[in-house]
Amino acid sequence: MNLDCINEKLSQMLPEGRIKHSIGVADCAVKLSEIYNYDKEKAYIAGIIHDCAKYLNEDEVDEYVNKYEIYLDELERGNIALSHSVIGASIARHEFLVEDKEIINAVKYHTTGREDMTLIEKIIYMADLIEEGRNFPTVDKLRELTYSGKLDEALIMSFNNTIKLIIDRGQLIHPRTVKARNYLINKK
């Protein structure tokens, strides 16, 4: 699917603010691809589609899960904050006709991260957090680390932030984020 078709389809799935965020992530992913030597087109596609499933309602989630035989684990079931990444990866494959496994997995793991992430998974994870429209207390530090070649440091700090936030909210932590964090700390 070419970019015009992707944008047309996305405009039917996402509100304007989320489209703006998606363009921000895609643009940031391209900049990071220059720094870290990744394919800019692939990074842009992954960035623009990463949140495509963010605004599905419960019925639509069920429809996609059945249609594409998507496996959602216990924490993802009934939690769109987590499931939209996994469902989005299937939509990328089947509806945006993305065949590239790296792009599909970058969408799939953009919320939780995972152990031993690929470069594009790291780029999309960080671009989602630091794109120009984002504004939260530690965003400038994360931008500094990410744009200065310290991608893994930025990821560890982001995983720490997320884990702390989920603990403060008294919610369940998806184990993929813990594994992603432990993996990078062990690798240091």
Ligand SMILES: Nc1ncnc2c1ncn2[C@@H]1O[C@H](COP(=O)(O)OP(=O)(O)O)[C@@H](O)[C@H]1O
């Ligand atoms: N490891 C995790 N365990 C549980 N929930 C998580 C985890 N990681 C992220 N989340 C949830 O996902 C949300 C962030 O999802 P994200 O796709 O980045 O949303 P947005 O783009 O709207 O900020 C967090 O606010 C949190 O609710």
